[in-house]
Amino acid sequence: MYIPKHFKIEDEEEIYEFIEKYSFATLYSTHKGEPYATQLPLILKKDEKALYGHFARANGQWKDIKDQTVLVVFQGPHSYVSPSWYEISDAVPTWNYVAVHLYGKVDMIEDDKVILDSLNEMVTKYEKPDSPYNLRNVDSRYIEGLSKGIVAFKMNITKIEAKAKLSQNHPVERQELIIENLERSTDQNDFRVATLMKKNLY
Template sequence: MRQNPSFTLADVTEMRRVIDANPWANIVSAGSDGLVASHYVVLLDETRDDLTVVGHVGRPDDLIHGMGERELLVVFQGPHGYVSPGWYGDVQAVPTWNYTAVHLSGVPEILSDEENLEVLDRLVRRFEERMPDPRLMWERPNDPAFVQRLAAGTVGFRLTPTRLVAKRKLSQNKPAETIEAVISALSEDGPYANRELAAEMRRAQDARTGASR
């Protein structure tokens, strides 16, 4: 991802927020047969306060990616959407796409079987606890043999990035009144209504201006 000083996201706390809120990630590597991409949930390592992440891949994706042997690129995509030039008013303009993204690169560490089970358990809890009747990994009707058998088909990893690029392209290069107009348009009903993107733009704009809401 090409970086642009106007859109650089350098705040680790903000990058962690984007990762935590958007855990469905793209995992990309370059092997002997060319580029390969997989799609998995990847979480922040809760034992760290940096950008270290943990996750798993199913076998044989570990072999396809050369897991633990070569560099991975893990891509997190935040809210994104179309921005119409009509929202800028009566000025020369072209359409664009606003977005937030965090790219983490590095050679991952392979987790032990025990660590992998802990990550899988946390993964299930992260999403299942929102259900009215959660089905957690170690609870009936699952039994330990069933869980162990499924876990054996996965390979857990921890990635502490050695390279990162984070970008928040949210109309920061536009006048304040234009930003407000785009936020308003995204917040209203219409073919490109996108309240999540509007909220992300509001967050970035308030951070720039020091406003609190």
């Protein structure tokens, strides 16, 4: 990923926090000689420097992924930035966003306990705290049957690239004008980008 120095995120904890918040990602590999991508939720294990997830067994991407270096992209909030918001007229539009790219190698998981633990952790992460649903309460034979339809994996992270393009290359006054305009929007992405810009600026 192209990252000018003022957009680079270097704080590992900040990167991990971002991954956990925006954990629905896109996994890219080469499948049958062509680029191939799958969108899927992933669980980060910081202590192992790894991601856990699973493919639908019918998705052939897993069949030739083992010895490849794969790319996982986590996309955060993003917004169009209009030059009409600036204090000058000689300007062009841009786009503000945050993204993290992880590279690594994939190992398939065959241990039933590891697979079930991974699924439980994923369900617990996304269910509301007051939700009565618990995967462990579902009939084990039903879960066992469904598990045959997935292929679980662990991706060992070998490289991390993280970018927050939040108008840091503009004067503070202009950044404040952008924030002001984004906060007027009803689009949640715009509001989130404004929040990130404020955090970065102040």
